[in-house]
Amino acid sequence: MSAERRKRVLLITYYWPPAGGSGVQRSVKFTKYLREFGWEPIIFTVRNGEYPERDQTLIRDIPEDIEVVTAPTYEPYAIFRALTGHKQHVNANLFHNRQKKGVISRLLFWIRSNLFIPDARIGWLIPAKRRLNTFLRQESVDAIISTGPPHTVHLIAASVSKKFSIPWLADFRDPWTGIDYFDKLALTSAARRLHQRLEYRTLTQADSVITVSPFLQKMLEGISHRKVHVITNGFDEENFIHKRPAPDTRFTIVHMGMLGGARDHRIFWQALATLAQHDQAFHEALEIRLYGKVDAGILEAVPPVLARNTSLEHYVPHAVVPKILQRAQLLYLPIHDCAIDAGFLPGKLFEYLAARRPIISIGPVHGDAANVIRSLQAGVTVHYTDLDALIHYFRERFQAYQDHIPFEASSSLAQFSRRNLTAALADLLNTHLPTPSSHGTSPG
Template sequence: MKKFLLITYYWPPSGGAGVMRWAKMTKYIPEFGWQPVVYTPSDNEVAVHDESLLTEISPDLKIIKTPIWEPYDIYKAFLGRKKKEKLYSGFINENKKESLAQKISVFVRGNFFIPDARMFWIKPSIQYLKKYLRDYPVDAIISTGPPHSMHMIADALHKSTGIPWIADFRDPWTNIDFYKDLRLTKWGDARHHRLEKRILTNASKVVAVTWRMGDEFKELSSRNDIEVILNGFDDADYKSADAATLDKEFTIVHVGSMNKDRNPEVLWKAIQQAIFLSDPLKEKIKIKLIGPADFSVRESIEKFGLKDYTSFIEFVPHADAVKIQQKAQLLLLLINDAPSSLSIIPGKLYEYLGSGRPVLSIGPSESDSAKVIEMANGGVVHDYDDLEGIKKRILEYFTLYQSDQLIGSSEGTGKFTRKERARDFAGLLDKII
């Protein structure tokens, strides 16, 4: 069987969105003639641990681990935070508004840790893997980022060995929503763009996870062969889950992190007004926000009088998240209100579709996320400013809930399975060798 080396920062028992694409891909891709060899840090700093994901990993999978040094202990000490305190990506501040120390740390992060704080693992990894590949050859290399330091490792290996290399981008680099918050100097911004273009130019193939991201990479790299391989859901997760009995309350559930750009006040205002118009809704509604939430989200919930209806749950294992989604009356998809909003497809959307429950999305109606929802017949999309439309939709869904008629659709979801995405990646690997 042909082999490829996968270079990834996130790997079980790391939890969260960053790990799912390749934990699932390595599960299914051997069925299509490719055996992965995983290279990942042995002691990396991650915000979420999910031991349940270890059950996804085949005992036959070869996993190589080497130590990584990251500057997070220094960062925590500078901010006066405890050594064991979790750090969340995506600019989530749980406690207070940004302090001067936080502003300085963001400046250092953006301008000195380029492409990211895992940069100190690049050279040791190149040295280690050059020797490893001489002893244990592979047919291809795949790097997945962010963090984009993984691509820097693969770029050097590709240059020195000539092994074909796929750069897999789960998120954009300079077009990511929080890039504007990095307090970049002209020099820092130029270096990020220069390294991004280098990776996009040098890779044998570049893969994006959304259509518009692929178009953006074409413009940045002047190459027309950018591939798009979407994320998906693992239907085995839903087949193995206990048969879900729907929540008795009218539950509106969001699974995943919520930063300040993913906090649509129009939604909270619409819910507030809907509750005012409907006493039965007031008695039955329950909002569940599962995952780390920025302080601004909590402020908005209180501002619109929804605190008593809302529960915040910082983390649940993936297996439990699947069950929660299946039991929810309504699933909430929030697209970041940011310049990159059109190109965002949160990985949770595919899992929402796998659950078979209806999806209410707040974001651009012409976005890639909206396209997936339409293709799967999975729910509805309302723009950020559509207060009346959102309020009306919530009341309509509640009426359906009252008569046990609030159902989802699974007729178009088959094309979005993890197994199909593994088939796509295997086909691309076959092309480049």
């Protein structure tokens, strides 16, 4: 860049390494590539967050001299652990289940639903605003991005954006009131209205709104009556530039990431059990490898005929994921079975695509994920109840495996590379640059 001061963007995110999982990767990859497009990222994150997963390997993607600003939070999960005797970090999804047994658990669920709005990270709001008010009086930035959930980040961004007259982009990785578990919360009518007001205010006050799929774009545009931009998740091409490993010698079906709840599709197991019972060669060659957190109920329900074919590894560092995917004979992508299933474009889909191995997805056949898979000829999507179609595809892929027929993967993936997606974000940031005369304005 020239001697002129580099443009600076403040990225407000709760999830930041050592946090692991899919949510943190979007922020990390934007940070990795923003400098190539003229923007210097400054990270604002939580000092003492509760993370369901941790992955130190993600730190490798962060430039060493990136400035990280933090503020502490007051987490309700610490109180939950004290009251219930839990010693481990608590998954935020725990508070989404109204069926939890016990008076204390039901009470905590009601409290979580009605007093922690917009989410259980609201204890970060006041410390974050205080820290950023101090920081922004001393340092100038050209734009702010808040990426949620948790949607508390948008409330933080709204406050400092208004106070310091800084353009603000609100990034919705998931919807707010449209999320699949929202209607399962024990909400009073007043709490529901407050969620709706905060959501509408965020969508209409932000200078730009970003989301991750066309379906969610339409949902948010329907609420806000304004333009919403789509910047999908993607894959980092640098993770896939090494020599491709040879495919597994066995017929491996791999699922990467959390598996449970609305992604628990029993026809997956039915189809494989049917084939294993009627085809000895299939049974002997089959390996089902699950990487990540899997609900105990799923493992308990694995058909006996598949018990020895199924393995579980609770968590693997993201750095080793590409090779696992590239070696698989088939990649399994279950989509949530819920009201907004058509809008799910899981982050793992793009790494599946980059692995260039066939994908079998169970979900809405005209959803956003199915459209991407179909357009790139990357595999097949079958409906949640279409057992015959699922069996047929497993048979087809097993025959190709036996005959050593290579999978012809699409090469048209550039639109989903993290570098190109960051370029789109930088272009959007550039549209909101203030005039030179108003550069770095802050209240006295």
